[in-house]
Amino acid sequence: MPNVDLYEVLGVPRDADAAQIKSAFRKLARQYHPDVNPDNPEAEEKFKQINSAYEILSDPDKKARYDRFGTTDDQAGPNPGDFFAGGAGFGDLFDMFFGGGAPPRRKRQGRDGGDMRLDLKLTLRDVLHGAERTVSFLRNDPCSGCRGTGAEGGKSPEECSSCQGTGQVSRVQNTFIGQVRTMTACPTCAGEGFVIKDKCSQCAGRGVQSAKQERAVKVPPGFDSGMSLHYAGEGHQGTGQGRSGDLYVVLQVASDDRFERQGTELLTALEVTFPQAALGDRVTIEGVDGDVELEVAPGSQPGQVIRVKGQGLPALHGGRRGDLHVELIVRVPKTLNAEQERLIRELGKTMGEDPSGPGPGILGNLFRKKK
Numbered sequence: 001m002p003n004v005d006l007y008e009v010l011g012v013p014r015d016a017d018a019a020q021i022k023s024a025f026r027k028l029a030r031q032y033h034p035d036v037n038p039d040n041p042e043a044e045e046k047f048k049q050i051n052s053a054y055e056i057l058s059d060p061d062k063k064a065r066y067d068r069f070g071t072t073d074d075q076a077g078p079n080p081g082d083f084f085a086g087g088a089g090f091g092d093l094f095d096m097f098f099g100g101g102a103p104p105r106r107k108r109q110g111r112d113g114g115d116m117r118l119d120l121k122l123t124l125r126d127v128l129h130g131a132e133r134t135v136s137f138l139r140n141d142p143c144s145g146c147r148g149t150g151a152e153g154g155k156s157p158e159e160c161s162s163c164q165g166t167g168q169v170s171r172v173q174n175t176f177i178g179q180v181r182t183m184t185a186c187p188t189c190a191g192e193g194f195v196i197k198d199k200c201s202q203c204a205g206r207g208v209q210s211a212k213q214e215r216a217v218k219v220p221p222g223f224d225s226g227m228s229l230h231y232a233g234e235g236h237q238g239t240g241q242g243r244s245g246d247l248y249v250v251l252q253v254a255s256d257d258r259f260e261r262q263g264t265e266l267l268t269a270l271e272v273t274f275p276q277a278a279l280g281d282r283v284t285i286e287g288v289d290g291d292v293e294l295e296v297a298p299g300s301q302p303g304q305v306i307r308v309k310g311q312g313l314p315a316l317h318g319g320r321r322g323d324l325h326v327e328l329i330v331r332v333p334k335t336l337n338a339e340q341e342r343l344i345r346e347l348g349k350t351m352g353e354d355p356s357g358p359g360p361g362i363l364g365n366l367f368r369k370k371k
């Protein structure tokens with residue numbers, strides 16, 4: 001970056017302290033990061049400038065040299081545009097965008113295990129009471145033949161001589177911004193940082209074997225589909241210094257034809273006859289856990305909802321149970337026997353009507369014209 005004032009690049013005064021510099025860098029890096037500016041060469045260029053400036057100003061030695069001479073060794077030289085990818089500034093970038101840790105200087109031996117996800121299907125009744133289950137699953141465990149090293153007899157793998165165990169080699173490319181040095185995975189060890197000369201015959205050098213596991217799972221009442229139980233370190237096991245993954249048991253509540261769930265509330269429907277709706281009745285319906293008695297009041301209307309307190313579901317963290325909401329569906333009989341028909345006609349007469357089949361109404365007229 002020739003002829004560019006590094007303090008100007010970061011937008012800080014010359015007497016800015018380390019914290020100011022870092023904060024300005026983070027703000028700008030976030031603003032110009034390629035991930036948030038895809039296909040924007042200007043932002044990319046700016047991003048590179050910010051990084052180079054921060055690389056120098058965040059290093060007390062380089063900063064002192066820059067303050068004194070207006071340049072540093074990094075800037076001088078035949079390629080003033082030289083941009084060193086993988087420099088000190090990138091540690092901070094990794095912190096910011098990937099949640100921690102600069103790329104390791106020397107690879108740890110071993111591999112991370114990786115997380116596991118299992119689905120567990122449960123019923124509404126389980127939501128009411130909570131549930132205990134045993135889940136079984138296959139996961140990767142360290143190979144018993146090599147104790148996870150991948151080398152025959154459990155010997156330690158050897159450090160890769162091509163990359164001195166870092167797993168990365170640098171490559172210099174000429175580009176429009178000058179020479180760019182990028183780090184790529186070491187081809188000798190495929191980025192592992194170590195090589196296995198004599199592979200374990202049991203696992204073919206992978207260091208892992210599949211093993212069946214069982215785990216008791218306790219599900220609290222009030223859970224909902226999509227919630228998961230988290231068991232740290234119980235997923236695929238790491239080998240060597242690798243980290244073991246976590247186990248997630250994802251809960252699924254099976255759909256139940258009888259009920260619709262809305263949080264702690266349950267909705268259901270109840271068919272009643274016209275006499276039941278008109279005269280009222282005491283009926284027993286299926287609740288989520290056994291029978292529920294409810295009162296259909298005289299004169300109930302179609303679509304009316306009866307609330308049965310405390311027959312819904314519990315909240316996840318305790319508290320009172322929700323309610324059961326029962327919608328009334330008043331059934332009109334499709335066929336009548338002679339006695340029923342006679343009685344309904346009688347009833348109609350008492351209501352001042354004399355229905356004689358498809359008759360005087362608009363629909364009746366339409367019906368007749370069609371004939």
Ligand SMILES: [Zn+2]
Pocket residue numbers: 143144145146147148149150151200201202203204205206207208
């Ligand atoms: Zn093995």
Ligand SMILES: [Zn+2]
Pocket residue numbers: 160161162163164165166167168186187188189190191192193194
């Ligand atoms: Zn290597």
